Amino acid sequence: MSTIMREALMPIPVLYSPDDVRRLAAEGKALLIDVRDKKDFDAGHIAGAVNMPDIFTYLAETTQDGLATLQRTFASLFAEYGLDGKKTAIVYEDALHTRYGASCRGYWILRYLGYPSVGILDGGLSAWRRAGGTFTTETTTPVRTEFPLGINGDLMATYEDVMAALRSGGVKLLDNRDRVEWLGDSSSPYGVDFAPRKGRIPGAVWIEWYDFMKVTDNHASFRDAAEIRALAASRNLHPDDDIIIYCFKGARAANTYVALTAAGFTRLRIYMGSWNEWSRNSALPIEDGLPKAAAPYSGR
Numbered sequence: 001m002s003t004i005m006r007e008a009l010m011p012i013p014v015l016y017s018p019d020d021v022r023r024l025a026a027e028g029k030a031l032l033i034d035v036r037d038k039k040d041f042d043a044g045h046i047a048g049a050v051n052m053p054d055i056f057t058y059l060a061e062t063t064q065d066g067l068a069t070l071q072r073t074f075a076s077l078f079a080e081y082g083l084d085g086k087k088t089a090i091v092y093e094d095a096l097h098t099r100y101g102a103s104c105r106g107y108w109i110l111r112y113l114g115y116p117s118v119g120i121l122d123g124g125l126s127a128w129r130r131a132g133g134t135f136t137t138e139t140t141t142p143v144r145t146e147f148p149l150g151i152n153g154d155l156m157a158t159y160e161d162v163m164a165a166l167r168s169g170g171v172k173l174l175d176n177r178d179r180v181e182w183l184g185d186s187s188s189p190y191g192v193d194f195a196p197r198k199g200r201i202p203g204a205v206w207i208e209w210y211d212f213m214k215v216t217d218n219h220a221s222f223r224d225a226a227e228i229r230a231l232a233a234s235r236n237l238h239p240d241d242d243i244i245i246y247c248f249k250g251a252r253a254a255n256t257y258v259a260l261t262a263a264g265f266t267r268l269r270i271y272m273g274s275w276n277e278w279s280r281n282s283a284l285p286i287e288d289g290l291p292k293a294a295a296p297y298s299g300r
């Protein structure tokens, strides 16, 4: 994709090309947010960027307290880093397919918190480098500001929403984790036994998150809208469907959220607690063993 994603179905820009980012930054209209680990950030980043690895590492819970903590934590971090509602927040990672969708998680969290203008560096630093973008080791000291909080609750699914979806049947569940997690051979990307149970949420269909992208010469970009719709349709997911996406902790889900939104899906939520939360609550049902290919949940 060459520049800002301009699908007619997606009027608000989400993906910003390196040129777009360079221009916005030069005009003082962007705050760049680097979601990589500190050591990677320290080794070289885009001038003016701030480092927020917590965007990727934070483990969310979707209880009332968990959501309140998530909102408080990130509103405070973003205030600390100078997000005042006027600047466009541009989130970036190494490449769209190498950090489990971390930049998309940043995008989604900012939208959930109601930030008015937020985008993702399309292709991450891989695209930036290819476009001749420069790097610096100099750090910027952000000026704390007031973060304009206004929760966009329609984007979030809680574990209770997922349970309600299992019972009512009207909502579709999309699991986009890596194959080993879907098959129940591993509980997480952090290790086979990082979480207490392996398997999947009953009735979910699976599309591995990588499949929404194409990779050429190590450079990942989202497939075009028609390909994404066709891929989704192969699992009976259609643009008007009410869909909850989950992964292990919401980053890959956010990457797929961006892909599906670009393809015209309008009723998407992310279950931000995802498998990390679900698998730790033994009262919540799982399907283990080999997938039954989205058999309906039988414990209504």
Ligand SMILES: O=S(=O)([O-])[S-]
Pocket (backbone or CB within 6 Å): 100, 101, 189, 247, 248, 249, 250, 251, 252, 253
């Ligand atoms: O992508 S992830 O949040 O499951 S690590």
